[in-house]
Amino acid sequence: MKEINWTKYIFVFIITATVFLSAVFLSSYLSGKKIKELNRIEDKISMDILASETQFSLLSESTCDNVDNSFLSQELNSLSTKLAFMEGSLGSDNAEVERLKKYYSLLEIKDYLLLKKVGEKCDSPPVFILYFYSNKGDCSDCQRTGYALTYLRSEYPQLRIYSFDYNLDLSTIKTLIAMYGIKNNLPAIVINGEVYYGFRGREEMENLFPDLKRRDETMTKSSVIVLSPHFDDAVLSLGGFMSGQKHLLVATFFSGRPDSAMSTEWNKLSGFKDSNQAVSSRIKENRSALALYGADIKNYNYLDSQYRQGDRGADLEKRITQDIKKMIKDNNSPHLSIYGPATFGPGLTHPDHQILHEAFMSVARKNTNPNVDFFVYEDFPYIWKFMKKGKGDFYDYLRKESGGKIKKTEIILTDRQLENQMSGIKQYVSQVRAFSVLGNNLVKNAKNFFKKRCEKETERQNKPCEVVYKILP
Numbered sequence: 001m002k003e004i005n006w007t008k009y010i011f012v013f014i015i016t017a018t019v020f021l022s023a024v025f026l027s028s029y030l031s032g033k034k035i036k037e038l039n040r041i042e043d044k045i046s047m048d049i050l051a052s053e054t055q056f057s058l059l060s061e062s063t064c065d066n067v068d069n070s071f072l073s074q075e076l077n078s079l080s081t082k083l084a085f086m087e088g089s090l091g092s093d094n095a096e097v098e099r100l101k102k103y104y105s106l107l108e109i110k111d112y113l114l115l116k117k118v119g120e121k122c123d124s125p126p127v128f129i130l131y132f133y134s135n136k137g138d139c140s141d142c143q144r145t146g147y148a149l150t151y152l153r154s155e156y157p158q159l160r161i162y163s164f165d166y167n168l169d170l171s172t173i174k175t176l177i178a179m180y181g182i183k184n185n186l187p188a189i190v191i192n193g194e195v196y197y198g199f200r201g202r203e204e205m206e207n208l209f210p211d212l213k214r215r216d217e218t219m220t221k222s223s224v225i226v227l228s229p230h231f232d233d234a235v236l237s238l239g240g241f242m243s244g245q246k247h248l249l250v251a252t253f254f255s256g257r258p259d260s261a262m263s264t265e266w267n268k269l270s271g272f273k274d275s276n277q278a279v280s281s282r283i284k285e286n287r288s289a290l291a292l293y294g295a296d297i298k299n300y301n302y303l304d305s306q307y308r309q310g311d312r313g314a315d316l317e318k319r320i321t322q323d324i325k326k327m328i329k330d331n332n333s334p335h336l337s338i339y340g341p342a343t344f345g346p347g348l349t350h351p352d353h354q355i356l357h358e359a360f361m362s363v364a365r366k367n368t369n370p371n372v373d374f375f376v377y378e379d380f381p382y383i384w385k386f387m388k389k390g391k392g393d394f395y396d397y398l399r400k401e402s403g404g405k406i407k408k409t410e411i412i413l414t415d416r417q418l419e420n421q422m423s424g425i426k427q428y429v430s431q432v433r434a435f436s437v438l439g440n441n442l443v444k445n446a447k448n449f450f451k452k453r454c455e456k457e458t459e460r461q462n463k464p465c466e467v468v469y470k471i472l473p
Contacts, residue, residue, distance in 0.1 A: 102170050108162045109172055115160060127209060128160040130190035132182055134167055141199035143276070145187040147257070148202045150280055154287065154299055156209070223247040223333040226377075227324070227340045227360055229254055229352045230304065231286040232428040236380045236446060238339060239293075239421030240413040241466050248295040251327065252286065253320060254352045255279070256301035264306045269437050270430035275307060281430060289427035292420065298327075305351045320359040328363070328372055339375045339468065340364070342394075343401060344386045353379055361402065364471045374471040376406070381442075384449050398469055405472035410454050413464040422447055 115126040131149060133142040149161050164173050166186055182188050185197045191208050224245045228234035234242065234250045242248055261274040272278035283299070290297055300323060302316060328336065340360030341353045349357075357376075364374035376398065386394060395408050413421075425443050426432065435442040454465040 098168070101165060101168060105164055105168060105170055105173060108164070109176070112160070112162055126160060127156075127158050128162060129205075130176065130180070131161060131163045132166045132177070132186060132188040132190075133163065134186045135165060136167060139186040142187045144199050145189070147276070147280065148200070148205060149189075150283055151202050152205060154283060154297060159209070223336060225249045225251060225327065225331075225336065225338045227338065227356060228252045229341055229350065229356045229379075231255060231282045232289070232425070232431050233341065233353070233379060235289050235421065235424040235428070236442075237341070237377050237383075238466055238468075239424045240417040240450065240464065241411045241468075242293045242295065242424075243417045243420035245293070245295075247333065248293060249298060250290055250295050251298040251300065253300045253323075253356055254302050254304045255283070255286075255299045256303045256307075258303060258307045262307055266306055266434065269434040271433055272430065278430070282428075285428045285430060289424045292424050292427070317355050317359050317362075320356060321362050324359060324363045328369070334371065336372045337375065338372065339377050341379045342376050342383070342398060342469075344379075344382050345391075345397070345401075348382055348385055348389075350382070353382070361471075365404065375409070375468040376402075376471065377468045378466070380446055380449065381440075384445065395469070402471070407470040407472055409468050409470060411466045411468060412454070413450065413466065415464070418447065418450060418464045421450070 112128065112130075115128070118126070129149065129152075131145070133139060133146070146163075149163075153159055153161050164176065166173075166177070166182075166184065166188075176182075180190050180193075180195055182190070182195055183197070187197070187199065189196050189200070189205075191205075224242075224247060226234045226238055226242065226248070228250055229252075231252055234252070242250075257279040258275050261276045263274050267273075267275065267278045270278065272281065286299075287297065300320075302320070324338075328338070338360075341357050343349050343354055343357045360374070360376075367374060378394065383394065386397075391397065395406075399406050422443055425446060432442050450466060451462075451464045453467060454463065
């Protein structure tokens, strides 16, 4: 009879038990972090609700010239993104998530009441939509309606959209439902006091707001335009410089939504189940970030490379080139500065960044308008990787690659501008999370990089900076 090797079995048991206990501990740790984040957000919302009461009093003492959008409106953009992330992580039925949604709904109603008060005081009634939806699986058109409303919000800067879960057990929502006589026939939207049921497309809803001024019309006065491949690239690369600009437009090119929902590895790392959730959430993140700079937003509908499934899109560069030319032609500013992404060579440059770079350079090289200046900016984190790999001086590389004359400019940042950039980066919650999963602290690495970027290249030691390169004739 073969002797049993008990030592081997005991050793296997110990390894198995260690792996199991480690998984339990990690799961418990991550769940605890999520609950702590929920509690932190709840505390912040409670403070914002209390602060809104003070703002009501301040409005009575203020002139209309000094009244801007409610500070709550900016908080709502940021918190809605975090709430969507928590819903995706813990589930919409989670008790903590439901409690957070109640807090968030109260904040929405406070903002709604505050903006109505501003409108009455200044004779400028706000334009808003109340949107009622259901998460119980009994509203087949709720998701499509949500996409249409997201588009409207990005195109019309004056429009406020307040979303409420019809089935949420909250007395204030029940009061709103009773006030407008909203039936359980969802989705339902309230516009100018009228209730509309069922799905309505973007164009149909646009016709209900004939007096709204499109963002395309306001962006023609921008004196600084930053071309961003994806939603976070402008803030990651030029967030310090942008915080000092008064007439700023950020145009994001690869922000389209695939016709059919897709699941990609990067979206999974970012906490999204598919492309629909990813695009909707990232639009909100971008709006929250750029609100910190008072920037106008233009989103183009080209698909991110992860959704093109290896198709570079031979005509993309030509189409984007025409978009940039039209943007310049339509601009009414007496002097325009336009900033486009750099290139770092094969293996380092993201394909979308390369396409936009080539389109931008094509326009810059042929420019004959003396009132338009073109600058190449260093995309973070690609410039960081370029320098870490010891590929030499980036100015020399870019000068050879561009085939023309360029002038290097160091934009020295104040500590406040650097902190504003970090605040902007933090609004891209999903991307910070994805880099964190990969072991990269995006905010910390960005801050350290820009603090040291010009350390050896200028007499102004220890001053953070961003670097751009002017395209010379």
